[in-house]
């Protein structure tokens with residue numbers, strides 16, 4: 001008898017993101033949009049096995065503004081960010097696939113399952129919204145992207161994340177863009193919001209420039225505006241977006257390990273999200289690096305929820321799910 005392995009499990013509290021239904025049976029997916037919690041990265045030190053960021057997927061479901069209301073307002077009511085209800089009264093199905101399961105005896109199992117889960121979701125044709133976890137988690141997710149056509153990667157982050165390894169670990173949170181650059185179907189990389197000091201040294205800067213990554217510092221972005229940033233990204237084709245919470249200004253998302261002044265404002269990230277979904281087909285987005293211990297009055301989670309609501313509403317209004 002073949003026992004089907006459980007790739008994901010029901011989130012704590014049993015509530016799907018925004019109250020959307022939960023489906024952890026990834027072989028029976030019938031959804032246009034799938035939400036997936038990916039709690040665990042790969043640590044650089046033993047005491048980081050279960051880090052602060054691993055609490056974020058459940059806390060976002062539990063602490064988002066919507067969870068405070070007895071009725072699922074966000075799904076049903078008029079949303080001023082979108083000019084109507086989030087799904088625009090269209091037949092768009094959103095499911096929460098729960099959190100990728102972990103194996104505490106083998107930390108790498110979590111990545112293998114994350115990749116397998118993401119593969120099933122992409123193969124079902126659904127748009128994937130992944131909630132981290134630290135910035136290692138896009139590594140298995142991006143490996144699961146359908147490889148038949150090229151993908152443009154867009155990263156919102158204060159940091160470059162181009163390290164080949166840290167303490168010998170190649171798939172940790174300092175390396176997602178380096179690993180992406182090695183994927184044959186990733187054709188272009190745009191990195192937006194860079195500022196301050198991170199894991200990157202001059203050699204990582206050189207590697208990024210040699211690859212041809214488009215590095216747009218936060219200060220350049222503020223100078224030219226989001227519209228000009230979007231114009232630099234070629235129209236058409238397929239996109240994958242990875243959002244590090246520290247790409248946002250610390251006044252917008254304070255719950256991060258490396259708060260860095262000068263990041264994207266709420267208005268800028270919103271303008272970016274609405275603009276990018278119209279340029280081509282976004283296959284997936286992840287939001288990573290929320291460290292709940294540093295949260296200030298729920299402000300990070302409220303912005304995280306709004307960011308994902310704007311993203312969902314924008315894809316619906318860009319006719320992503322028509323004729324399906």
Ligand SMILES: [Mn+2]
Nearest residue numbers: 135157161244
């Ligand atoms: Mn990052």
